[in-house]
Amino acid sequence: MQHSVPSRFYTDEAHFDFDKKNIFYKTWQFVGHVSQVANVGDYFTTNIADESILIAKGEDGVIRAFFNVCPHRAHAVATGAGNRKLFVCHYHAWSYRLSGDLVRAPHAEDVEGFCKADIKLREVRLETMLGLLFVNLDDTASSLAETYPGLEEGIVSTREGIETMKVVFEREIEHNCNWKVSVENLNECYHCASVHATSITQLYATDSYTVDLYGPYLRHFIARAKDRDLHGDLHSWFIWPNNVVEVFPIHGAVSLRRVVPTGPNKTRYHYSWWVPEGLSDEATAAVIAEGTEYCNTVCVEDAAVVKSVQKGLESMGFDNGPLVVSTETGQQSENAIAHFQTLYASAIREAGGAL
Numbered sequence: 001m002q003h004s005v006p007s008r009f010y011t012d013e014a015h016f017d018f019d020k021k022n023i024f025y026k027t028w029q030f031v032g033h034v035s036q037v038a039n040v041g042d043y044f045t046t047n048i049a050d051e052s053i054l055i056a057k058g059e060d061g062v063i064r065a066f067f068n069v070c071p072h073r074a075h076a077v078a079t080g081a082g083n084r085k086l087f088v089c090h091y092h093a094w095s096y097r098l099s100g101d102l103v104r105a106p107h108a109e110d111v112e113g114f115c116k117a118d119i120k121l122r123e124v125r126l127e128t129m130l131g132l133l134f135v136n137l138d139d140t141a142s143s144l145a146e147t148y149p150g151l152e153e154g155i156v157s158t159r160e161g162i163e164t165m166k167v168v169f170e171r172e173i174e175h176n177c178n179w180k181v182s183v184e185n186l187n188e189c190y191h192c193a194s195v196h197a198t199s200i201t202q203l204y205a206t207d208s209y210t211v212d213l214y215g216p217y218l219r220h221f222i223a224r225a226k227d228r229d230l231h232g233d234l235h236s237w238f239i240w241p242n243n244v245v246e247v248f249p250i251h252g253a254v255s256l257r258r259v260v261p262t263g264p265n266k267t268r269y270h271y272s273w274w275v276p277e278g279l280s281d282e283a284t285a286a287v288i289a290e291g292t293e294y295c296n297t298v299c300v301e302d303a304a305v306v307k308s309v310q311k312g313l314e315s316m317g318f319d320n321g322p323l324v325v326s327t328e329t330g331q332q333s334e335n336a337i338a339h340f341q342t343l344y345a346s347a348i349r350e351a352g353g354a355l
């Protein structure tokens with residue numbers, strides 16, 4: 001029988017730092033969609049754990065990612081999102097091109113040894129899959145395609161056209177728990193019957209639930225209960241360690257999710273809903289209504305249970321517990337949790353840690 005990872009991995013600062021350095025700063029992190037940087041000069045900032053990252057589209061049409069840190073004395077070079085010709089650091093007004101090159105550093109050019117050409121924003125790796133932008137802070141990491149073989153084809157087999165979709169609804173929910181509690185919760189439907197008795201179970205035929213494990217990613221499947229012929233089924237692609245592309249079964253929509261760790265017992269859960277280009281206003285309104293309903297019910301129900309789980313993990317009365325792993329990957333199983341914990345244990349060992 002497989003038991004869960006000991007609770008200290010979910011509670012203390014040292015393990016949280018370990019996760020940040022060895023998982024979040026070494027894996028491909030979903031940060032946004034190409035539509036957010038459609039035009040030259042479009043930019044947005046985002047966070048990967050505690051690292052602020054700037055994404056911008058250059059004059060050459062290339063989308064780049066940088067650490068959002070001025071090479072002068074470390075102030076942020078941008079906030080929020082918008083469109084710029086240059087990034088001008090607010091602290092001492094050094095300015096940078098969209099390519100990251102330094103343009104002007106007031107008075108510094110007279111300083112002996114100062115070489116403008118040597119100074120630029122530090123670029124980080126960015127790759128695109130189906131219009132989704134992924135950043136990896138590890139210069140030595142394998143490419144996105146090598147890391148998740150078959151993922152792109154798998155998602156396309158369940159939903160085409162994500163590249164040209166547009167966002168219609170977003171919601172951010174605080175989870176008072178470690179990021180792994182949030183991720184584990186989204187990776188099982190064993191709790192659906194009890195926690196979501198009046199929400200998910202009304203929309204989906206939860207007894208149809210299955211999960212396919214593909215190494216560093218997996219797919220959950222649940223048949224839609226209502227208007228199935230019109231809308232299709234739910235396919236939720238979990239991408240190690242913390243991202244989800246959910247093929248949402250209504251009007252060809254997709255729901256994207258990011259589980260962003262902000263502390264040992266704090267996590268920001270970002271949901272967004274995307275619809276195909278040219279979808280009618282009426283159908284778009286239906287997607288927004290279903291997304292809103294989902295947030296107001298399922299998300300609230302999940303936020304409550306993960307909070308309680310975190311409190312339990314911090315209790316002297318708990319260290320770890322048995323996982324319900326069976327040969328069948330149906331609703332009454334925690335096979336995906338066991339799989340996630342195996343991936344987590346591997347990451348810990350690869351980084352020289354011990355469980």
Ligand code: FES
Pocket residue numbers: 070071072073074075089090091092093094
């Ligand atoms: S820190 Fe950015 S200009 Fe000084």
Ligand SMILES: [Fe+2]
Pocket residue numbers: 185186191192195196298302
């Ligand atoms: Fe749930």
